[in-house]
Amino acid sequence: MTEGNYLDISYTDSEAVVTPAFQLQKGIYYIEAFFARQGIVRAGLLYDTPRNGKELVDNDEFIVNPDKQVISYRVKIHDDSKIRFKLRLTGDAVDGDYIQLLKVRVVTSKLTCVYRIFCLVAFLVLLDMILWGYVRYYAKWEAERKTVFLVLTLTAFFISLPLFRSGLNEGVDLGFHLSRLEGIYRSWNREIFQFPVRIQPGWLDGYGYAVSVFYGDIFMYFPAFLRVIGFSLEEAYKVYLGIVNIATVFISFYAFRRITRDDVAAMTGSVLYAGGMRVTLMYSAMLGGVSGMAFFPLIVAGFYLLFTEDTASGEYKRIWILLTAGFTGILMTHMISSLMIGLYSVLLCVVMLKKVLRRNTFIELLKAAVAAVLLSLWYLLPLIQYMLGEKLRINSNIAKDTQIEDYYAALEDFAQVGRNLYNLFMDHNTLGFALIVVILLFTVTIPVQGKGKQIKYCRNFALLTLFTVVVCTDLFPVVAIARRSVILTKFFQTIQYQFRLMSVAAVMLACFAALFFASGVFERKNLYWIAGIICCITLYQDMQYYATLSFDKIYLDGVALEARTNKNIYSYTVGNGEYLPVNTRTTALTGELEYEGDLVIDQIEREGLSFEINVENKGGEEGEVLFPILYYGGYQAKDCGSREQLETVSGDNGRVAVKIPSGYSGKLQVGFHEPMLWRIAEGISLITLLSIAVYIQKPDRIRRIRKKYMQKRHIQA
Helix, strand or coil: CEEEEEEECCCCCCCEEECCCEECCCEEEEEEEEEEEECCEEEEEEECCCCCCCCEHHHCCEECCCCCCEEEEEEEECCCCEEEEEEEECCCCCCCCEEEEEEEEEEECCHHHHHHHHHHHHHHHHHHHHHHHHHHCHHHCCHHHHHHHHHHHHHHHHCCHHHHCCCEECCCCHHHHHHHHHHHHHHCCCCCCCCCCCCECCHHHHCCECHHHHCCCHHHHHHHHHHHCCCCHHHHHHHHHHHHHHHHHHHHHHHHHHHHCCHHHHHHHHHHHHCCHHHHHHHCCCHHHHHHHCCHHHHHHHHHHHHHCCCCCCHHHHHHHHHHHHHHHHHCCCHHHHHHHHHHHHHHHHHCHHHHCCHHHHHHHHHHHHHHHHHCHHHHHHHHHHHHHCCEHHHHHHHCCCCCCCHHHHCHHHHCCCECHHHHHHCCCCCCHHHHHHHHHHHHCHHHCCCCHHHHHHHHHHHHHHHHHHHCECCCCHHHHHHHCHHHHHHHHHHCCHHHHHHHHHHHHHHHHHHHHCCCCCCHHHHHHHHHHHHHHHHHHHHHHHCCCCEEECCCCCHHHHCCCECCECCCCCCCCCCCECCCCHHHCCCCCEEECCEEEEEEEEECCEEEEEEEECCCCCEEEEEEEECCCCEEEEECCCCCEECEEECHHHEEEEEECCCCEEEEEEEECCCHHHHHHHHHHHHHHHHHHHHHHHHHHHHHHHHHHHHHHHHHC
């Protein structure tokens, strides 16, 4: 602990206060600083000795929340150098601004050992998996499949290269998604543990935000777990992005392989898709859309096989698994992607209505829909209840009548990013030049393509793909369609930007490329060269994009998020605040507990979103206590002795309000409790997941049992 009174009383004489140097060994530590100040202040650790302009430890200087007199955060020290803690005024300081640093406490974290053990175990597990995969599969594969696997692996590595740089690229939604990740981590605090997470406590300076109810985040639980065991926020976020890249590469290859039954064609489609425009979206911090795109190929493969395969085959009865996995994955990651894919799916079913009404096809669609709903029920039920039962900004906006006089103005945000045919393919953040090569190859080979079934499917798929591309351009009559349909008008406004629809065009074009290369137009040797050139073009465009990235944001233990301002409200940014109660004014929120009536309140204890207070109503009328937490369905107030519930409602400014009856005296406990119906939905989803897993493994298990039985009979004979 470093104590003292480090004082700067005039910004004109000195702009910073720094502690004496102290020695720390390599490891994880908690830094706690107590201070007083006026003005905008930055804080951070710096090395005691110069390091060529890189004195800051992990470049960790951050803005201090102006409402706090103490900061506490976790930091990872990478070597044994001496360091100092520093507070400084920014260039916006004026005469009279000052810093008074009272005490700095440094505590060694036990996570140092946990972090190192986890990294060692993870390395050994990965090594074991590589060796097992090599012996069990890779060594037995033929040369072509080995090459395909290596290309896919190198692609996943290549599109993840920016993750190995220090810092994060500042994208449009980076703060929001980092806040989601940090919110899950802090919801697993020992005193306020939530699972699954529903209301994240850190938002809006402790008021809580129901982002987990509306924005699927089940796949972010793993990086949140990494935060628990000592990973920094930046590290955990990057690990998640790396997993998304790997999943996208191999999921798309699997889906395209199911369609084409050709490894090289599926590989080419996978590289085009994983290394295409989604790379730009990923490093622009559009995390929800990129995560959802990992599952798009499963939907495409499911519908393609549904309409082209023999309905009497045994494999046909398992196509629903692709659709279920795809729809569930998208729903668990990005609601807007779910809406887009849902609309395209409905349009496709209308076009293919004759095949949809076939008995076996309809059964597969029904199985997929039911299974997806049951798998997602734990997420869907709270979402639906809040959308229908709570007065929130999101459902208030959706419910508004669409009375539009100037459609061009109303849809300006949507249509202004519609691409023309040139920048649709030539810009690095669109479909890319490699896909032009595919389209040109398809066009010039039309005279020699023949008339087989594969070519027929490929041409039909090309028409469908062309439609998804046109929808992304300024050729698509957005305003004319909006004038004729209120539903589509709301759809366009919900999607927000026409650019989002390009993700659907990307997966369709990648799948089209895989179908084309599997159609037999090219000889095998020529196909290898063409596939290699197209893959190289795709990755070259990624390299060109990497050169434009500027990685300068460092996030520690969430402390940098706490100082991000949104209309003078700190602790995470809520953006437009879609999930806030409709009557909430964030600028009027305070951290104080308020009450009305003749009440006496003392012994206030708080843990996250839970309160315990002693309250007595001495008046003859009902009183009301307003807590500094936002009201969502699920908050309850109970007397700690009798366990009797008191009325809990949405009070002034959308805060939790508890009605205190006349004559009441006792200890009151207020907190968020999941309704029993939600727990039942969670159980149903878990049972559905286990049932599907058993169903998938059942044929293999039966074959193994039958083989062992036959071997036993052979030995006995």
